[in-house]
């Protein structure tokens with residue numbers, strides 16, 4: 001039985017995004033809500049959040065359903081990255097099987113814009129690798145360390161990659177830049193010019209902290225290959241801003 005009209009008391013926030021962290025920081029002082037943040041455990045040095053935090057997978061949708069029951073979770077807030085499709089599918093299945101509410105917090109995607117060198121939308125990471133044959137050799141690849149493998153067979157490129165932690169299996173030849181967002185417009189312009197980047201490959205995360213990368217690419221005459229978002233299962237309620245989740249929790253929406 002769904003508990004859609006019951007007051008939310010025990011929240012499980014599936015995280016890995018800035019929005020999840022902001023939501024949890026806002027929930028920390030609330031005495032009416034016991035929230036737990038769940039992180040996949042892929043970042044070795046995640047920023048600390050002032051609420052109960054658990055790390056690592058649940059063991060598929062059945063494991064997540066068992067966690068929901070064992071911890072009397074009344075609502076799951078899926079605030080994972082728009083490209084984290086597996087955990088979102090697991091959350092949908094586990095909530096369906098347990099009758100738990102599922103809310104989704106997802107920032108809006110970036111809209112295609114007219115850029116000087118063009119915005120080339122592709123449906124997934126392998127399609128981005130294929131599309132690269134049409135572009136110059138110097139590629140700024142900001143797709144996350146675990147998506148690099150799709151590019152290993154692309155010939156005649158020099159890769160510039162960036163992530164919080166160095167990739168275990170870097171592409172060759174490449175330069176890896178370690179960095180944690182936000183990245184300012186000025187820094188992005190400098191990077192694109194210093195490395196003489198021809199094309200930027202990125203996922204349509206919609207993250208405000210990363211939007212300057214697109215503006216800088218346009219200003220520097222760098223082409224953009226945009227990997228668009230996968231389709232996710234519908235949730236009981238969907239929000240695009242942290243403040244709207246907080247209002248809904250307070251019964252104002």
Ligand SMILES: NC(=O)c1ccc[n+]([C@@H]2O[C@H](COP(=O)([O-])OP(=O)(O)OC[C@H]3O[C@@H](n4cnc5c(N)ncnc54)[C@H](OP(=O)(O)O)[C@@H]3O)[C@@H](O)[C@H]2O)c1
Nearest residue numbers: 015016038039040057058059060080081083084085086087
């Ligand atoms: N994909 C991206 O581009 C990207 C970018 C930035 C941040 N992130 C964050 O990094 C994490 C992993 O992303 P992904 O793309 O590898 O996810 P994914 O493919 O959707 O999930 C893979 C497995 O990781 C576990 N998992 C993922 N998120 C979890 C969470 N918040 N709490 C507990 N377990 C979680 C689950 O394991 P079990 O099946 O064992 O439960 C899931 O089946 C996510 O939390 C996501 O928000 C992803």
